[in-house]
Amino acid sequence: MPLVKRSIKPRHLCRGALPDRVTSELECVTNSTLAAIIKQLGSLSKHAEDIFGELFIEANSFYMRMNSLQERVDLLAVKVTQLDSTVEEVSLQDINMRKAFKSSTIQDQEVVSRTSIPNPVMEMYHQCDKPPPLNILTPYRDDKKDGLKFYTDPSYFFNLWKEKMLQATENKRKEKRRQKVSTSGQALSLQARPHSRPAPPRSPLFGSEQKLVEDPSREVKKVRKARNRRQEWNIMAYDKELRPDARLTPSPYHGMSSESSLSPDNR
Incomplete structure (x- = not known):
């Protein structure tokens, strides 16, 4: 409002009732x-x-x-x-060590008050019009509250704002406490977790295939075989009928005895 x-x-100039026994109403x-x-x-x-x-x-x-x-x-x-500037040299460290400017201006408080x-x-x-004298009924109340405040209470809005601010502060305090409890619980769970054993060292194997000894829970990836040119040449030295099956993996020592006689240079 x-x-x-x-x-x-007065707002209205000519509005009003005429008194009785008036001889000239216009006057x-x-x-x-x-x-x-x-x-x-x-x-x-x-x-x-x-x-x-x-x-x-x-x-x-x-x-x-x-x-x-x-x-x-x-x-x-x-x-x-x-x-x-030629005589007095001020270093950057001295400038940073000085206190920042602080204004002495006093901020206005309680702008909306009875004095303002x-x-x-x-x-x-x-x-x-003055409120009714309900404060005379205060001594007869059991809750010891001011009877006039049930009719008019100037501090109502201030008390309402104070309750909201206190509730917001309490909610922030509870949220911080909850975050601290969650972080401490995570730290305790990490300390109680047993350390995983390191994987054993891999043993070197002969040939293009190597068996990886790792944790059985981990997925073992297949390693692509290395290409052996000399072995391919030894296989090509045979006729098509005598060549071994390509689906079978030839031994890395296959054809080593006849390598000198079956190589493309000695054919």
Whole structure:
């Protein structure tokens, strides 16, 4: 719901009931209208004075801030002009060791509070009807709660925000504790796991085939056989009818005795 900060009263100039025993109604309405106009001008001048007062306060605070900033700039300009790069050498380590600039400006807190309420809103607040005196029933309550807070509670929204912030903080604390427990459980499981035994060394075998002695749980990959040109030449030396079956793996020592007689150079 929008809140009107400044309201000029009276709003209606000619609206109103005429008093009894009026001889000239037109004259009475004219006089009441002029009086309402004068009241409107007075209300307008009052709000104008309040507006200019707020502008003066804002301009004064802005001037004070600009004045302090100008003083700091002047001091910095004097220091910069007095520096001599040929005499004073500042290392990068010294610059990093210095503390960073820290502003002394105080941040505004409790912006929406009773002390920061504008004067027109405060006047409207005092003109409102007062709440019923329910606080006189507080001594008769068993829960020791203020009876007036059931009708109006200015601290309700602050307490609601405080509960949400405390709940969010508690949720973050529980999440961090859960992460710590999970990481510690994983570390304990890794320490309790037995170490796997290393695979035995491979023994060298003769020929193109080698048997790999590995962990039986691992999948053994088939190794491609090495190509032996001399063995192929010895097989080609036979006739087609006497050649051994290609599906059978020939022995690496096959044909070594007749290698000198069956080689392509001695054919």
